[in-house]
Structures are given as structure tokens and as C-alpha cells.
Amino acid sequence: MNASRVRFAVMGTGRVTRRLIADIQSTAGATVTAIASRSADRARWQADCFGIPNAVCGYDELLRRDDFDAVYVALPPSLHHEWTLASCDAGKHVLCEKPLAVNADQVGEMIDAAETRDVRLLDATAWLHHDRTGQFRQWLDPDRTTPLSDAEDFGVSDEPDEEPTEPSFRLGPLRHLSAAVSFRSPFQNGDHRLDPDLGGGCLLDLGWYAAGLIRFAAGRLPQQVYADAVDREGVLTRVSATMQFSNDLTATLSCGFDTATRKWCEIAGEDASIVCDDFTRPWPDKPARSWVHEASGKVHSMVEPTVPTDGAPSVCHQERNMIGEFMRRIRLGRIDEAERQSHEQAWQTQRILDALAESISVGGPVKLAVASVT
Ligand SMILES: NC(=O)c1ccc[n+]([C@@H]2O[C@H](COP(=O)([O-])OP(=O)(O)OC[C@H]3O[C@@H](n4cnc5c(N)ncnc54)[C@H](OP(=O)(O)O)[C@@H]3O)[C@@H](O)[C@H]2O)c1
DSSP states (O other), X not given: OOTTOEEEEEEOOSHHHHHHXXXXXXXXXXXXXXXXXXXXXXXHHHHHHHTOXXXXXXXXXHHTOOSOSEEEEXXXXXXXHHHHHHHHHTTXXXXXXXXXXXXXXXXXXXXXXXXXXXXXXXXXXXXXXXXXXXXXXXXXXXXXXXXXXXXXXXXXXXXTTOOOOOOEEOOOSEEEEEEEEXXXXXXXXXXXGGOGGGTOSHHHHTHHHHHHHHHHHHOSOOSEEEEEEEEXXXXXXXXXXXXXXXXXXXXXXXXXXXXXXXEEXXXXXXXXXXXXXXXXXXXXXXXOEEEEEETTSOXXXXXXXXXXXXXXXXXXXXXXXXXXXXXXXXXXXXXXXXXXXXXXXXXXXXXXXXXXXXXXXXXXXXXXXXXXXX
């Protein structure tokens, strides 16, 4: 591998590749050298669309080549495990689409395979790499007092006579987490989201984001979950769930294919809560926003650190940040703490989804043991 350039190959020619190929190509130091499809015509068509030099028929055939360093696995969820293992065996780094697999056992095997072959493995969950998520990570420290000098305040304090002080907030101990992710749009014929054999259903497709936000904020697995679902012809189309964690923390999750677009979360501490209505991806042409609600009733409108002027769209590109971080890990040449944390986040997210699926199936609460993949 040229030290300054990481060469990607793409598996699949679906919708997500149309965005992420361009994101890889526009990330400094990254290039796409090959794309593989089950069909030679589709590989050629997609290669021509994006100016990719090599079109390959067959994923196996792709892995026999030596003109790339990393595979971007953009296949339906039930194929992520198989092709990640095969890519690791071929000595390739793997950027794999979400959900990382269809259950936590598969995720564990994928992480083991990457560690055994000493290649990097990252799930393509881009919101985790947004600058705003970095802010959330800091605010989540229960003892941290965060200055509010850049926030726009609105709302009225319930304590009008209070002394003016340097504006700041802290969350205090976490008490409740909520996340809701859904969309309502017509599916194309044969869409993998509606095919249980391909890992379809809203729990894996959208629950990945909501459970991921909850795991990100809690930093651990719940002790017990309870979930309920709307099941249409064997496909989960709406799921709602409650969770109980140690230290008196609770959570609620909602995801579905049959409600308007939602991508919000609330992270509620004793002293303040963070509210965000677009955590998976900022609304188009808007800065990445969030609000801090204080116990006193004051509300502060927060903006991400990289917005140049008030009201300007986000300049943070979460996909390019993610690709850049993946390449940093490749160039480092060994697993580091950031990668271990990514693996834990992905594995525990999938453990939560497994427990929710089990709860739906048994019609009652499911307990989870304390567990870690690292
Ligand atoms: N990160 C994000 O924001 C985001 C957004 C959308 C989707 N995704 C994820 O990306 C993955 C792909 O989603 P997508 O929307 O791009 O799917 P898609 O449009 O259905 O494309 C999937 C591709 O996989 C290949 N494939 C191989 N075996 C297949 C099979 N048995 N059935 C269907 N396709 C098969 C096909 O390419 P060839 O036949 O040409 O090889 C197909 O084009 C999913 O895991 C999804 O959750 C992520």
C-alpha cells in the first residue's frame, strides 16, 4: 500500500454505493480502484458512472485481485458476515455497511477474523463520526460543566431573580435515553428491507441507529429489555421497546418503516437533557443542531463546532470523517483503543438488537448478562 493512498474496492452496486463511492473518492488520500457485482453488466455500468478503472464480475473474483487495500461491503445485511470473513481471509481491511451483521455471534466472529488477520474492521455508521457526536461524548461526562458562551438562549428561567452567572450546563447522572428512527417510503420490488432471509425488517435496518444511540450514551448493555412489534407478513415494520440499565438508567426505543422520517434522540440527566432531532444525519442545508434543556426551564440552542456562520449548513461531512478515521487506523497498522471501542459499540448494539428480537418472539422481558467482545 502506498503510504499516502488507500485503495478501496466495492462489493455491490446498490443505492448506498451511489453515495458512498463519491464520498470515498472525495476523501483526501482515498481512491476506488475496483467494483464487483454479481452481474458483469452492472459492475461495468457502475464503474463507468464513477470512473472506477476495474469492473469485476463476482465478489470471489474481486478478492483474488491485489490492486486494492480495503473492501467496502455494501451488500444486504445477511451477506455481511460471509463477505467480511472472506475479505479478512484475503488480507483486506473492511468497511462494512450497517447493521454489521444479523446477530452478535456473527459480529463476534467478524471481529475475531479481523484481529486474527490483523486487518482493520469498521461498521459504516457515519453519525458516530460527526463532530456533533464528539460534542455529545464530552457532554455525557456527568461531572463536566460545559460553557454555553456560543449557544443561543431562548425560553424563560423559572427563577427570574437568580444572580447572573457564567452560563454553563452539566447533565448530571444519566436517567433516561430515548431514540426514534423511522422513514416511510415506497420500497422497490425485492427490497432486502422486506426480505427476512436477507436480514430485512426495521429492527436491523433502523433499530441499529436507535439502539446504537442508546448504547453510545449509556456506554454499556441494558440489564433487561422488553419489545413489542408490528409484524407484516413475517417482516417487522414497527418496533417499540423499553430498557433498564444498572444505576437507575432507563431507555425507550422506537423504529419503523411506516411513520414519517424521525431521527431524534433525548439524553436526559438529572440536571439537564440533550435533545437532537437529526442525530443520524443533519437535515439538508442546515447546521447540525441540538438543544440543551436545563432543569430550570432554560433552553439553549447548540451548534456544532465547525459551523462558520450562524445558520450556515454543516461543513462537517460525517462520511468523509468516517472514511478518514478508517484510513488512519489502516495506516497505523495495528488495532488501537479507538478501534476496540468501535468494536464494542457495534457488538453491544447488535446484542441489544438480539435481545429485542428475542423479547418480541417470546412476548416478554429478556435479561442480558454483562458482556464484552474485547
Ligand atoms: N449507512 C447508510 O446511510 C446506509 C444507507 C442505506 C443502506 N445502508 C446499508 O447498506 C446495505 C445495502 O443497502 P442498499 O440500500 O444499498 O441495498 P440495495 O440497493 O438492495 O443494494 C444491495 C446490493 O447488494 C448486492 N446483492 C448481492 N446479493 C444480493 C441479494 N441476494 N439480493 C439483493 N442484493 C444483493 C446487489 O449488487 P450486485 O447484484 O450488483 O452485486 C445490490 O445492488 C444494507 O446493509 C443497508 O442497511 C446504509
